[in-house]
Amino acid sequence: MSPPPSPSPFPHPPATRPAPPPPSLPRPAAQGAPNARPRVLAPAVPRLPGREREWALLSHLLEAARTGPGRGGALLVEGAAGTGRSRLLHEAATAALGTGFSVAFGAADAYHLALPLHPLTAALGRGGQPPAGDRGRDEGGEEALLEGRVEERLRRGPLLVALDDLQWAHPQAAAALHSLVTRFAARPVVWVLARRTEEPRRPCPAERLFAALRDAGAAEPAPLGPLPSRAVAELAAHRLGAEPEPELLAYAEGADGNPAALLALFDGLREERRTRVADGRARLTPQATEGRPPRRFAALVRRRVADLPPGTRLLLDVASVLGRACVPEDAARMLGKPTAAVLPALQEALASGLMRCEGDVLAFRHELVRQALLATLPAPLRGALHRQAARMLLARQGGVLPAAAHLVHGARRGDARAVSVLCSAATTAAATRPSAALELAQRGLEIAEPGHPVRAELARVAVEALTRSGPLPRAAALAEEALGWVPPGRQAAALRHGLGVALLLGGRPARALAVAEAALRQPGEGRTRELAERLLLVRLHALAALDAEAAAREIRREIQRRGAASPGLLCALARAQWGAGRVGEALRLARAAAEPAPAAAHPASAGAAASASPAGAAGGEDRSPFPPRLALAAMLTWLRETTEATTLLGALAEEAKHAEDAAGDAAWGTAWGTEHAGQAGHFASPGPAGHAAPPAAAGSAAGPGRDARPKAADSAGTADSAGAEGAAAAGGRPVFLGLRTLLGASLALAGGDLDEARGLATAGLAAAAEAGLPQLRPLGLRVLAEVALRRGDLPAAEEQAARLSEALAGECGEAAAGRAAPACAAWLTARIAAARRDAEGLGAALGRLHADPQGLRALLVAEPAAAAWLVRAETERGETERAAETARAAQLLAAASPEVPALLAAAAHARGVRERDQAALRRAAELHRDPWARASAEEDLGALTRGDRAGAVAGLDRALAGYARCGAERDEARVRRRLRRLGIRRRHWTQAERPASGWASLTGTERRVAALVAQGLTNRQVAGQLFLSPHTVGFHLRQIYRKLEVQSRIDLVRRYPGLAEEPRETA
16 A cells, blocks of 8 residues: 655645646536537647656556457546646546547535535536436436446547546445446456545545555555655756756755746746846846745645635744744744644644644655745734734843844834834844844844934944945945944944945045045044054055065064064065065965964064064954955965965855854844745754854843843944954955855866856856955956957857956056956957957056056966966067066066965066077966966977977977866867877767767867857968968868758858857867
8 A cells, every 4th residue: 555645735626626637627518418528639748758657557548458359447546736636637537538539627615515415416427317317316316327437438449537626435336436436347348537636624435445455455545745846847848948956956945846846936926026047057146046035936835725724824933933943832822822722723734745744843844835924924014013023022131133033024113212222133143144244233223213323333334334235335335325324433433444444345445545544533532442443454455465675664663663564464465565566575464363372472573573462463354354264365376375375265265154053053043034945055054943052232222111222332343343253253244245156167178177167157256246346347247258369269268358357447456456357458459469460458457457567466476377478478479578578577577476385487478589599488387376377388388498309399298288178268279280290190079979960060179160160260360279270271161061950151151040159168
């Protein structure tokens, strides 16, 4: 006997509203026309995925009845509402009609319980005018009449009888079915009987019927459980028009694999434009995860619970307000009843599959279902329940934090106590949960009266939260607006600090410098030592971005005055030294700043007298506006110390995740996010609302009859946030996610993983834009352009270069460090122009580079291969003075930092190219950390080795292998051409099974040729792009014409209009 399917969070529809067969299902034959075939419409969508086993059983029964002598059978379809029972019956009827069966379809419902044999008579028909002897027959005679109808159908061929919703069947109908199935077991009749597994609140004869047929071996069970993950992905792809991303499938887990719920969810997401398709993948928009579920899905959930008893529905509504999990006592208290009185409703909620036990608490099985229930509550009632929950939680020790989550959604304007509670909670959350702190503070500001004493603190917390999570322009705007009404004092000084941080991180160092200096000059603002230190660090970091030498001198004096170097000062000095070109010193300082407390003594070469005390190091990561370890990771990335950089970035990401999880588990219950659909980034925790271990501040902030407004001591701590610094390492601040991701993209590019680099660059650009960090945009665009260049996709590289130029024209300018971005853009433009054989464009790009010596120096630090490439290009153009200037700049950088292998390699490479020095090129190949730069040095060495053919071939082979590891297809092609000139041909294609014709028959080289021809290039121009001869290009083009069955270039473009954008593939 097959066990029934597990409970589903989607219970049955209301008993008073039976579900007739949908329009696409076969209808029963009309009364009076017993032989009429029911009209069956074609399915609107393909067969439901994930039901292959059930369909195989059904197909086997149909085939056996159609072809086997005297064979019938029955299929027992059981499942919760929405699992596809009716869909399967429809598909069975369609298939049976197509293979010569006659089909009888019927369904039981709550309206016809007074007609015992209703589903059978609806399916088989009463025959209109039965014989006179049949009138007034008893029940046995009625069943005999049904047998006669089956016999009559069988005279014309095999028969399919499909009966749905048998959970509503009368006991007499169940008995008749048992008799009919048994009697016609040896005849070509296939019975497909379906029932919903959630029982109506009445005896269910169908359950006994199914058990009897299973036990007798007279039927095949076909329980319909949740769809497997593969089928969910297939269904999502069909409804959304693209393969779903993992995050979308994770979101859909709230539908519990129920087909109807999944369809409502996917269709609702599409209708409300909560998904977008990019690169052939369907992704959720930010609004999808932050808002409520789609209306379609919410309505379906509400319909599915409508048949539950009123007490259970009320319990579920109250529980949805309390959060994902709650203790039974809280639910009972909200209902104003003792816990024992709500026991039946609790048991019903658990039996429905909507909730489950998790230790000592009751929890919704899926957050999406809870959100759907919450969304369908009327807004006034929802707000009242939130206020009731907040009052309940405030009455217990440590209830301020979870109560505040309810007040965000339920507090009314002018509620002074609610404002104080929100302020207390926001202050506690600021360092560890900035997004939630922002929401709490903003809600407090919205409902606070102008004269409320904590308004200034709320504004300060909101600004701090925005500087941690972004967007930074919003932080700056809020700080400037609040400074117009916040009186002088600690909050005003903290607001100026927040404004300075927002301006500095947002790429406006000059404005940040002015704000910090003005704040430090303000008399009598009651600044703490901590706040003064933070303002000083904002000032020094801004100065380092504007005038590196001046900043370095001032920071040295400050360290000398203190006799100690804090991590924040070391980090600022490291950035100043980097900007001044003293890369080795900058790297040493960054390593010292990134050391955990107690900090090591700072090297005497920095002019400091000594050791940073533990007090100076404690919290330095968080005091510094720019995190020391993230600064170190960036420097390591530019210098291609990929192993160490990757390890450090991974540690930062892991710490950020751990800090988020730890903060949520320590301080917040599941009450947070009561109206946020599955936002793991907020305060969700496994514990129930109000029962998590509260922090000390929350435990003393409020209680019954107490004023919840933060005390003066608590307010003072908000500016310093010393207790929270350890939980939120600055490198893990959400505002820096874009930078961490873009650094990861640069490392992936250096390692040759071009797909990973492209994906990370795209994600990093989106994160940086969301946080308000426009100065990071050039970095992401450079990675995208470099990926295109390495793949030989010049149109894509040109597109990214154009976007880069637009970004620089509008978003870079203030900071001296910004000169690296324009210089890198000019180098990119020069390389594209060289690939296009555009001498004029190349000359203009080289001219821009040499017009800004500081920018050229910044480029040579950021790009290890740039020096040699520029020297090579300038030498080939006869611009020997510029080539000498570039080589000299590289040499000066190496001399200033002899301990940095990347700079030594770049200088040796540039000198080797300029002076045709084989020893320098060998040293460069040994020292280069960047794989692409190393391959370039090997290529230069192989090209330079005259008279030593074996040595030249060996060098070029090493270059070829290096370029291949980097995915640099265009460079590989150039090296192959060099080898061909030496009489060496290296195989560069992979053996693949291809069809004889069509697009799939083309090799990778043929596809690249076709794409370039579609762009309008001549054979000679294509040859130049791919480093082939025009004759070889012509040969490839003839193969393309033959395989694609076209006659000309015009035919090629006409038949394949998107060919010019075809991605380049390895041959």
